[in-house]
Amino acid sequence: EMSEEKKIAYVFKVVVIGDSAVGKTQLLSRFAKNEFCLDSKSTIGVEFQTRTVTISSKLIKAQIWDTAGQERYRAVTSAYYRGALGAMLVYDVTKRQSFDHVARWVDELRAHADASIVIMLIGNKADLLHSREVPTEDAVEFAETQNLFFFETSALTGDNVEPAFLKLLHQIH
Numbered sequence: 001e002m003s004e005e006k007k008i009a010y011v012f013k014v015v016v017i018g019d020s021a022v023g024k025t026q027l028l029s030r031f032a033k034n035e036f037c038l039d040s041k042s043t044i045g046v047e048f049q050t051r052t053v054t055i056s057s058k059l060i061k062a063q064i065w066d067t068a069g070q071e072r073y074r075a076v077t078s079a080y081y082r083g084a085l086g087a088m089l090v091y092d093v094t095k096r097q098s099f100d101h102v103a104r105w106v107d108e109l110r111a112h113a114d115a116s117i118v119i120m121l122i123g124n125k126a127d128l129l130h131s132r133e134v135p136t137e138d139a140v141e142f143a144e145t146q147n148l149f150f151f152e153t154s155a156l157t158g159d160n161v162e163p164a165f166l167k168l169l170h171q172i173h
C-alpha cells in the first residue's frame, strides 16, 4: 500500500489566534487528535499539529499552527503568518473581553497575513451555558460586517469543532 504522504495533493497552513485561554490549543487537539485536556497549560512559543482530510476527493494535509495568546510570549513575526491560507480566530463566549479584542486580531491578520486568507471566527466554550457573556447575535453581526465565517464550538464536548475546521479547509480549497 502506498504511504499517505505520497498521495497528499496539498498542504494547507492554518493559524489559530485569539486571546490567551480561549481554548486555541484544545480546539486544535480536538481536531487533530480527538483529545481534550482540562488543565491545559498556556502555550509558549509556536507549535503545530497536522491532520489529513479528504476534500473534494483530494487528500489535504492541514498543518495547523498554534501560538500563545499572551502578549509577553508572543513574538508575532510575519513568519507565523507567512504562507497561511486560513485563520481560526478564537474568542471565549464566557469572556466578553476576548470578543471585544477580536477586531484587533482581525487588524493583525490584515497587516501580516496574505490578503486572500480565509478567516473563521470561533466562539469557543459554548458548553458553558450558564456563564455566557457574548450573545450569538453579536458575533453573527460582527462576522457579517467583516466577511468572516462563524461557528460556536466546544473543544470540551467536541461540538462543531470538526464542521468548523472542515468548512475553513473547504473554503481554502
Ligand code: GTP
Pocket (backbone or CB within 6 Å): 018, 019, 020, 021, 022, 023, 024, 025, 026, 027, 037, 038, 039, 040, 041, 042, 043, 044, 067, 068, 069, 070, 124, 125, 126, 127, 128, 153, 154, 155, 156, 157
Ligand atoms: P494560550 O496558550 O495561553 O494562548 O491559551 P489557549 O487559547 O491555547 O487556551 P487552552 O486551549 O490552553 O485552554 C484554556 C483553558 O480553557 C483550559 O483549562 C481548557 O481546558 C479550557 N477549555 C478550552 N476549551 C474549552 C471548552 O470548549 N469548554 C470548556 N468548558 N473549557 C475549555
